[in-house]
Amino acid sequence: MxxxxxxxxxxxxxxxxxxxxxxxxxxxxxxxxLCLACRNMRRAHAARSALLGAHPAAQVTLxxxxxxxxxxxxxxxxxxxxxxxxxxxxxxxxxxxxxxxxDLKAFFRGLFSSSVIxxxxxxxxxxxxxxxxxxxxxxxxxxTNLFGHFLLxxxxxPLICQPGQTxxxxxxxxxxxxxxxxxxxxxxxxxxSEPYSSSKYASDLxxxxxxxxxxKLGLYSSVICPGFVMTNLTYGILPSFPAFLWTLLMPLLWLxxxxxxxxxxxxxxxAEALVWLFNQKPERLDPRAKYHSLTSVLGHSYxxxxxxxxxxxxxxxxxxNDVAPFFLILFPDGCRxxxxxxxx
Ligand SMILES: NC(=O)C1=CN([C@@H]2O[C@H](COP(=O)(O)OP(=O)(O)OC[C@H]3O[C@@H](n4cnc5c(N)ncnc54)[C@H](OP(=O)(O)O)[C@@H]3O)[C@@H](O)[C@H]2O)C=CC1
Ligand SMILES: CC(C)CCC[C@@H](C)[C@H]1CC[C@H]2C3=C(CC[C@]12C)[C@@]1(C)CCC(=O)C[C@@H]1CC3
Numbered sequence: 001m002x003x004x005x006x007x008x009x010x011x012x013x014x015x016x017x018x019x020x021x022x023x024x025x026x027x028x029x030x031x032x033x034l035c036l037a038c039r040n041m042r043r044a045h046a047a048r049s050a051l052l053g054a055h056p057a058a059q060v061t062l063x064x065x066x067x068x069x070x071x072x073x074x075x076x077x078x079x080x081x082x083x084x085x086x087x088x089x090x091x092x093x094x095x096x097x098x099x100x101x102x103d104l105k106a107f108f109r110g111l112f113s114s115s116v117i118x119x120x121x122x123x124x125x126x127x128x129x130x131x132x133x134x135x136x137x138x139x140x141x142x143x144t145n146l147f148g149h150f151l152l153x154x155x156x157x158p159l160i161c162q163p164g165q166t167x168x169x170x171x172x173x174x175x176x177x178x179x180x181x182x183x184x185x186x187x188x189x190x191x192x193s194e195p196y197s198s199s200k201y202a203s204d205l206x207x208x209x210x211x212x213x214x215x216k217l218g219l220y221s222s223v224i225c226p227g228f229v230m231t232n233l234t235y236g237i238l239p240s241f242p243a244f245l246w247t248l249l250m251p252l253l254w255l256x257x258x259x260x261x262x263x264x265x266x267x268x269x270x271a272e273a274l275v276w277l278f279n280q281k282p283e284r285l286d287p288r289a290k291y292h293s294l295t296s297v298l299g300h301s302y303x304x305x306x307x308x309x310x311x312x313x314x315x316x317x318x319x320x321n322d323v324a325p326f327f328l329i330l331f332p333d334g335c336r337x338x339x340x341x342x343x344x
Contacts, residue, residue, distance in 0.1 A: 003031030010094025011036035012047040014231030018267035039066040067148030077155030092149040099130035128193035139188035141195035161217040169221040177201040220282030224273035227264030261294040276303035
């Protein structure tokens with residue numbers, strides 16, 4: 001019998017896969033149906049086999065979905081409506097940081113400055129990216145990390161906004177999300193060099209705006225920060241740095257935990273806040289909090305809500321106003337997706 005249906009995007013590796021493993025290993029796993037939404041079906045099958053290897057009785061299904069493609073998201077949403085009559089949790093986790101450029105000079109300058117801890121906790125000032133354009137004509141980072149997910153939410157309304165039932169949206173945001181990287185004049189960050197930071201900040205805003213509109217319909221949205229986690233995404237930041245060198249550096253990385261508890265490092269620890277939210281009553285959560293996965297010096301992982309910074313708060317106050325033009329700019333002429341703009 002199915003008690004809860006959980007959809008996870010980007011579930012075939014890293015934090016998304018660790019979340020699936022942890023949910024299946026938990027006490028509430030009985031009656032859980034996990035649906036892994038992935039763009040690459042070969043990797044999706046490998047992830048499913050690994051999960052079933054450890055939990056042979058688990059209910060794990062796959063769904064092909066490329067969050068950067070409008071048609072793929074639309075057909076995945078249609079398929080979900082055929083397969084399920086409700087969704088209890090939707091983890092909006094898929095994300096990319098393409099062509100990252102690591103500024104070594106800024107890194108060494110940062111090491112000897114007063115902002116060294118912020119640099120390690122957020123990656124601020126040392127990372128930029130080169131974005132691309134999708135076949136739909138959207139910026140790749142924005143489309144993958146944010147817009148595809150928002151479109152999915154809109155299309156899934158019949159499954160997640162049901163009378164007498166609550167559903168949770170949980171976004172994997174980042175400590176790299178920065179208000180100053182986001183501009184309503186350039187919503188997809190076409191002209192800037194930090195599309196990743198911008199898209200994550202936009203997801204924080206969007207989550208707040210979704211709460212404003214959808215809480216009355218029983219839909220609740222939260223954002224989490226997984227900390228700094230060793231995954232394919234982070235290995236890509238220093239591509240000339242082979243994985244075994246990262247392994248050699250592990251003692252140093254553990255040592256850095258003395259100064260910042262954001263060095264969660266393993267996908268298991270990074271998924272902490274995602275698992276914690278699974279066990280919360282969403283009505284009791286603070287919509288302005290960001291839930292951080294943190295790990296202590298001794299390796300103990302825990303979740304802590306942190307109020308968004310004062311600069312962010314002032315923007316949050318007018319989030320609904322901010323996000324509406326955000327989609328109007330994207331779809332000015334009411335095309336196939338014009339209804340999206342009506343959401344906020
Ligand atoms: N690692 C870290 O330190 C941090 C990560 N995050 C966020 O955590 C999330 C998970 O990343 P992480 O586990 O680190 O990295 P991974 O690269 O291991 O996981 C990213 C997942 O997203 C999937 N994905 C990427 N693009 C698409 C797409 N267009 N359509 C569908 N799925 C896609 C990937 O699939 P595929 O295998 O096909 O590439 C993969 O399953 C991301 O949103 C990331 O921004 C946030 C803060 C810190
Ligand atoms: C070699 C080590 C002693 C030091 C590693 C330095 C940097 C590569 C990392 C320090 C903080 C990291 C970080 C991220 C990437 C790698 C670092 C910059 C992220 C930006 C990755 C993606 C996120 O969403 C947030 C991370 C914050 C911390």
